[in-house]
Amino acid sequence: MPSPIHIRPAEPPDAQAIADVQTASWRTTYAGLMPDEFLVSIDVNRRAEVWHTWLTDSSRRYCFFVAEDADGQVVGFASGGPERDGHPVYKGELSAIYILEAYHGQGIGRRLVQAVVEWLIEHHYHNMLIWVLGTNKIGIGFYEALGGQRVGSKNTEIGGETLEEIAYGWLDITPLLPP
């Protein structure tokens, strides 16, 4: 039986743990999907510095949540806020969600999405999109299971390669709230 997982807002001291999860999850999720050199070159300490900057940003324009196990170990995180490209329809965005591989399939992703959606609704956003790598079958399966509709695509350069990203959108995010 998996240990209980607690979802809570991220705090500045979580920066290193989030960077660790992000780096580990990027390397497992994107192995074979992004250039190896790019994945190897991720600087986890630099990532932690960036996370610390975000988590100490007093503007509160974005939200950050972590999932931690009974020992207080961060096993996943998610972030959200205003949509970043000026989309005419979708005003809210789920900007990142990453969970350590050993913790997939336990409902943690859904709970992290619920936390972001609650924050978005409190901040007057009623719809949301996310961008997912076109070859990320796990991410796509998850967003489709949550009712997301494919609403766009774009090319992005990552590690010197041009990769396709797909947008999934929810015109109404209230069905994503906890029952």
Ligand SMILES: CC(C)(COP(=O)(O)OP(=O)(O)OC[C@H]1O[C@@H](n2cnc3c(N)ncnc32)[C@H](O)[C@@H]1OP(=O)(O)O)[C@@H](O)C(=O)NCCC(=O)NCCS
């Ligand atoms: C995508 C991710 C966040 C999903 O989190 P998770 O905790 O494994 O998902 P959950 O257990 O909460 O699943 C919620 C629902 O989605 C479904 N689901 C999850 N992943 C799925 C998949 N790959 N294909 C189909 N359905 C999926 C589950 O069956 C569940 O449905 P149910 O509630 O009807 O039973 C997690 O797998 C992850 O971190 N992956 C690597 C990083 C990643 O790809 N992030 C997205 C980047 S854009």
